[in-house]
Amino acid sequence: MSPRYLLRRLAHVVPAVAGILVVAFVVIQAAPGDPVLALAGQHGDAAYHAFIRQKFGLDRPVFEQLFVYAGNVIRGDLGHSWVHGRPVASLVAERLPATLLLMTSALVLSSLAGVLLGVAAARRADRPTDLGVRLAALLGYATPSFWLAQLAALTLALGTGLFPVQGISDARGAWTGWRHALDVLHHLALPALVLAANELALTARLVRAGVVDALGAEYIRTARAKGLPERAVVRHALRNALLPVVTVIGGRVGMLFTGAVLVETVFAWPGLGQLLLSSVQTRDTPVLLGLFLLVSGAVVVTNLLTDMAYAWLDPRIRYE
Amino acid sequence: MSEVLRTPAGLAGAALTVALGLLAALAPVLAPADPFASVGAPLTPPSRSHALGTDDLGRDVYSGILHGTRTSLVVALGVVAIAATLGVFVGAVAGFRGGSVDEVLMRGTEAVQIMPRFFLAVIVVALFGPGLDRVVLVLGFTTWPAIARVVRAETLSLARREFVDAAHALGATTGRVVVRHVLPNALPTALVVISLNAASVILLEAGLGFIGLGDPRAMSLGYLASNAQRFLRVAWWMAVFPGAAIALAVLALNLLGDALGDLANPRRPSRGRPA
C-alpha cells in the first residue's frame, strides 16, 4: 500500500467532513426562529444568550459563523447542552462506552452469523436452504428493531425468566471483577441479539453473493478439476467474498448506531439512545447536532480504516 | 424483468409488492371504516366486526393498517422520486463531464452518503416540527448518492465518446442521450438500489415514530407501531399487525430488489450446476 494511496484516501476525508459540518450548520441556520434559541434553548436568560451569541459568532456574517462552528467542532467542542448545562462532548463521552459495547457485540455476532449463513446459502444456491436462510435473514432486517426488541423483552426475558429486561447490570448486586463482567454479559445478551438479528441480513447477502460469485470463477473450477476437497474450495471462495464485507462495515456502523439507539430505548440500556430520546423531548439541539456529528465522524473513520484494510488485504486493488 | 419472475424469490417479492401497492392505492375504498374514527369499544381483540381488533381509542386496526401502508408507501415513493431525480442528474453530469467536475461531484456524493439519515431526520424534525413532508424531503435529499453512483457508472461505461458525438451530430442533446441510452442500461441496478432504499425509508419512518417524532396527523405504520407500545401486554393485536405490515412491505421490496440484483450479476451460476 503506497503512501500516495494513503494520502489520497486521507484527502477524501476532508470534503466528507466539511460536507457534514456544512449540512449541520445549514440546518441550524434554516430552522425557524433565532439560531441562538436553537443552541441555547428557551430557558436561558439574556446573559446566557449573549454568551452563546458571542461564542458562536452569531452576529457575524454567515461564512465567519461557519468557520467558527467548524473550528469548534474540530477542537472537540461540540457545544453546550442547555438542558444539562454541560458540554455535549462530556455527555456523549459518558454514554458512548455502553453503546460501543452493544454495537461491537452486535457487529461481531452478526458478522459471524452472517458469514455462516451466507456460506450455507451459497453452497445450496437456489435450493430450499438458500431461500430459507435468505428469508429468515430478511425477516430479521424487515422487522422494525424496536418491535423485535419489545417482542424479545416480552418472550425471552419476561416469558422465560432467563434474561433481564433492562439495564446494563443488576441494580441490587454491587459486584466487581469477573462477576460484574458476567452480569454485564447477561444483560448484554438480548439487546445484542436483537441488534445483530436486525443487521445480519446485509452481511449474509453479501457473503452469499460473494461466495456464489467466486464459486463460479475460473480458478475455482481449476481447483475442483485438480481434485481439491470441497471444503477447501469453499474456503478459497470465502476469502474473496469477505473483502466486500469489510468495505461495507462503514455503512453498517451508521446502521448499527441507528439500531442501537432504538434497541437501547426498549431495554433501558444506558447509552446514547437514552440521551437521544431525552434530547429529542427537550429539543436540546446542541446534543442532537453533537450526536449527528459523532455518528458521521464514526462512519468516516470506519470507512477510512476499512478501505485501508481492504487495500492491505487485496494487493490487486489500487485506487489510482 | 420476466427472468426475475422465474426465481421464486423474485416472484414472491414482485407479487407482494404489487399486492401491497394495490391495497395501499385502494385503501380508502377497501377500508371498512375511517381509520381516525372511533367505531368500536376500545381494545377489543380481533373479531368478526373488526378483523384485526380495535385500538385504545376504539379505532379499527385493519383500516388503520390499510391507510398506514398507503402513507408509508407514499412516503417511500416520494423519497425515491426525489432521490432518483437528484441521483440521475448528478450521476449523468459527473459521468459525462468527467474530470474535475466528476471529482467534485463524487466527493459531494461521498459526503452525503456518509451522513446518518436517521440522525439528520431527527434533527430536522426536532427543529422544524413533525410532519411527513419534512421527513420525505430530508430522506430524499440524503438517499440520492447510491442512485447517482449507478447512473455515473453506466454513463462512464458509455466509453465510446464517438457514440455520443455521433448522437450529437444527429441533433440529439446530452439529455436525450441520457434518457435514451444511459437510463435504460442503468435501470436494473438502479432498481435494486431503489427498492432497497424504499424499504429502509419505511423502517426509518417507523423508527422516527417510535421515538415520538412521527406525524400524529398522519396514520402511518410507524405511528401505529409506536402507539401500540403501551398496550403490548393487553392488546397484542395493536402492535403485531402494524409490525407485520411493516415487515411485509420491507420484505417484499427487498425480495424484489434481491432478485433484480441477482439478475444484474453476470457470474451467477446457472441452475442445475453440481454443488
Add this chain to the structure above:
Amino acid sequence: MTRLLRPTALLNLALLLAIPATVGAQTAPARGGTLVVAISADPGHLNPAITTSGATHAAAELLYNGLLGRDERGDPTPELAESWTIEQNGALYRFRLRPDVRWHDGTPFTSSDVKFTFEDVLLKLHARTRASMSGALAGIDTPDDRTVVFRFKQPYAPLLLQLDATEAPIIPRHVYQGSDPQTNPANLQPVGTGPFRFAAYRKGAEIRLARNPTYFKPGLPHLDAIVMRVIPAAGTQVLALENGEVDFLWAVPGPDQSRLRTDARFRLAQTSYHPGGSNCIMTVGFNLQRPLLKDVRVRRAIAHALDREAFLRQVLFGEGRVAAAPISSELAWAHAAGLAMPAFDRAEAERLLDAAGWKKEGEATRVARGVAGVADGTRLAIDFLHFPAFSKYGELMRQHLGAVGIDVTPRPLEPAVFAPTVFKDRNFDTNVISYCNGPDPEIGVRRMYHSSQIGPAPFTNAAAYRHDRVDALFDEAGRTVARDRRSALYRQIQEIVVQDLPYFWLVETPTTRAWAARCGGFRPWTGLFAEAASCKP
C-alpha cells in the same frame, strides 16, 4: 410485694406484658435491603431547590428535607422545624428548628441554612416559590441558630403548605454560599439532611443512595440502599416490575393497572401528589382574544359538546375523575361542590351555537351568520395546541366537537415550542394544559385567572382572562389565614369562572404507584416516599 417492685422485676413484668402486643401483630419492619425504583428520565443533576423538574425531584428529594412535611391528608407535619407559631394574623411565621440535625457531611444544620436557601436559591430559581412568595415576602430573620422568622408584607395564607421537600427543600449554606447554585459541583454529589445519602450517580443509568445512619428521625430509615434506575419506556418499567428487577414504579400506565391490581405480588396506590406538580387537572384553555371564542355561548357550547366521561375512559383508562370544579377535589376545603358545570349535552351545544349565529348549512362545519366581529360565511374552525404526549386529547376533541359542527385541527407542539407559542405569541385558539393546582390554590390556581398573570411566563393565564372581582377575591384569599373564610372566597371565584368559562376543566389526573408486595411502608403522597419503607428479603 417489694420484690415485685424491684427494677429488674418491673422490667421483666413490662416485657411479659409487652409480648402479647407484638405476637400476632405486625412484626417490626425488616431492616436492610435495597429498594430499586424506576424513574423515567435522567435528572441531569440532584439539586431540587433550583428546579421544579419532576425528574430531579423524583430522584433527589430523599436526600433532603423541608421545614415541614405532609401527611396523608396534605396537612403540615413537623420535619426540620419541630414547632411553629403564626402571629400578626398570618403576616409573621416563627419556626423553631430541631437541635439534632446534621448535614450528611457532619456539619450541624442551623437557621442560616434556611435563610440562605430561600433568599439565594428558592426565591430566584424555584418557579412555584418564586411566583407565589417573592412578591409577598418582606424578609427572613434568624434571631438564633434554632429560630427562623418569615415576615410578610401582608398576611400570607399558603406558607405552611409550601415548605415541604417538594416546594422548598433546604440545601446547605456551607456548600453553596458564594457559588452559582446552578453550576456548583455539589449538584452532582449532593449533601443534604435527608434519610438517604448520596452514594453514586451513573449518568443515564442509575442513582444510588445509601442509608443515613445519623438521620434525625429515630429508627428511620429502614432500607440500606435505594437505587433509582433510569428506564424511559413505560412498558419496560412494567416488565421490569413483573420480572422482579424493579420494586417500585412512580406511575403505572393505564392499560396495565387492572392486570397488576389482581396480581398478588404487587400493591397499588393512587395519589394526586407528584414531585413535578400535584393535584393536576387537564384543562382546555380558550384564547379569549380570538373573535371566534369571544362569545361565552360558543365556549359553553364547546363545553357541552365534550363527553368528559369518554376522556376519562379512553385517555386515562378510568384512573382519575371528571373535574367537578375548577379547583381540584384533592384540595377538599377549596373545592366547590355542586357547581353548575356544563354537562355533556349535544343538543344544548347545538342550540347554543345556533343562538350565537353559527349555522349549519349542509356542510359538516358551521358558518357564521350575523356573529359580532366575524365575517359572514366564516367557518367555525379552530386549532387545538397540545404536547405530543396529549395527542389523545386532540383526537377526542376533534371527534366530539366535529359532531356538533366545529372543525378542530390538533397541533402537537413539543414543550419547548408550546410555551412561547401559547404564552408569548398567543398564537392559538384552544389548547390543553395540565394545570397543577399544587398544595394550595395560591400556588397553582391563582396564576390561571389573575389578570396580573397574563404574560409571557409559561403556564400562567393562558386564556388572558380579566375579571376585577376575581382578582380582588384572589387577593383577599391570599391574605386570609382562616381556612373557612378562604373556602368561601374560593367558592365565589369558582362560581364566577364556571359562568365565564375562560377554561373548561376536563379531568383530574392522579397517578397510580405500584410496588412489590414484599415491600411496604411507603408514603406515596410525599417526595420522601421511602423514608419509612422496608422490604422483606
